[in-house]
Amino acid sequence: MTIKITDIIDVLVMTFIIYKVIMLVRETRAAQLLKGLFLILIFSRISILLNLYTVNWLISSVFTVGMVLIIVVFQPELRRAFEKLGRSNSIFTSIVKLKVQQINFKTEEIVNAVASLSRQKIGALIVIENGVGLADIVETGTILNSEISSELIINLFFPKSPLHDGAVIIKDEKIVAAGCFLPLSSNNSLSKELGTRHRAALGMSEKSDAFIIVVSEETGIITTVQNSSISRHIDSETLKNTLNKLFADSDNTIFKKITSGDENGNN
Numbered sequence: 001m002t003i004k005i006t007d008i009i010d011v012l013v014m015t016f017i018i019y020k021v022i023m024l025v026r027e028t029r030a031a032q033l034l035k036g037l038f039l040i041l042i043f044s045r046i047s048i049l050l051n052l053y054t055v056n057w058l059i060s061s062v063f064t065v066g067m068v069l070i071i072v073v074f075q076p077e078l079r080r081a082f083e084k085l086g087r088s089n090s091i092f093t094s095i096v097k098l099k100v101q102q103i104n105f106k107t108e109e110i111v112n113a114v115a116s117l118s119r120q121k122i123g124a125l126i127v128i129e130n131g132v133g134l135a136d137i138v139e140t141g142t143i144l145n146s147e148i149s150s151e152l153i154i155n156l157f158f159p160k161s162p163l164h165d166g167a168v169i170i171k172d173e174k175i176v177a178a179g180c181f182l183p184l185s186s187n188n189s190l191s192k193e194l195g196t197r198h199r200a201a202l203g204m205s206e207k208s209d210a211f212i213i214v215v216s217e218e219t220g221i222i223t224t225v226q227n228s229s230i231s232r233h234i235d236s237e238t239l240k241n242t243l244n245k246l247f248a249d250s251d252n253t254i255f256k257k258i259t260s261g262d263e264n265g266n267n
């Protein structure tokens with residue numbers, strides 16, 4: 001006798017179904033009943049094997065009527081069991097919620113830091129890594145690998161801080177490095193009022209798909225740069241929406257759909 005792959009699938013599916021049923025009815029009145037049904041099934045098989053036709057007929061009849069009775073008598077338990085089954089994807093939902101929280105937290109910390117730096121007119125250059133790796137840029141600065149926090153970002157750009165010169169690099173949930181040197185753009189059409197900080201941001205975006213935030217030391221104006229495109233006079237709300245979308249997009253497609261609005265359903 002050869003065992004086919006479908007036989008294995010068959011056994012696995014049945015094992016899974018039985019396991020699920022046991023888990024659903026465990027510690028309910030229905031558990032006792034299931035044991036009873038199981039015994040009746042065994043007796044039914046035995047009666048077939050021993051050719052006890054009348055006994056088998058009786059058992060089959062009891063079984064059929066029993067099935068109807070089960071549905072009537074155990075209606076509340078069955079309802080609860082199906083409700084439980086409906087909630088069984090709650091682990092998945094929790095993971096998604098956690099991911100949304102992470103994104104919201106990260107966005108909030110960055111936006112708060114940028115808003116504060118802008119108010120205080122402290123120059124800043126923040127690079128958020130996207131699809132293209134920035135290991136070579138990270139190497140030019142000081143490795144931090146710290147949790148993202150607005151206080152840390154503000155501190156790093158504080159004029160007297162040893163790492164305030166250069167760019168902060170953010171990757172996933174970490175501030176990877178600070179004081180990094182970015183490639184300067186040689187674009188001649190860049191406005192004359194924008195100096196080397198902005199030129200460095202543009203240069204970085206010409207070489208990668210990173211999202212770059214610049215805070216001007218002179219004016220406090222917030223500028224964002226991505227794919228060689230410069231957006232000036234960005235307010236906190238716009239930055240928040242852009243970052244939420246950026247982080248959601250860089251996550252996998254399942255999270256993408258759900259995180260298009262924040263936890264409360266607004267964006």
Ligand SMILES: Nc1ncnc2c1ncn2[C@@H]1O[C@H](COP(=O)(O)OP(=O)(O)OP(=O)(O)O)[C@@H](O)[C@H]1O
Nearest residue numbers: 123165166181182194195196197198200216217218
């Ligand atoms: N290649 C670079 N990589 C990273 N940071 C740079 C680079 N070039 C300049 N910077 C940062 O920019 C600062 C100088 O900013 P500068 O005033 O020239 O630029 P800016 O675009 O006019 O900005 P701001 O409006 O803040 O004055 C430096 O102190 C340094 O922190």
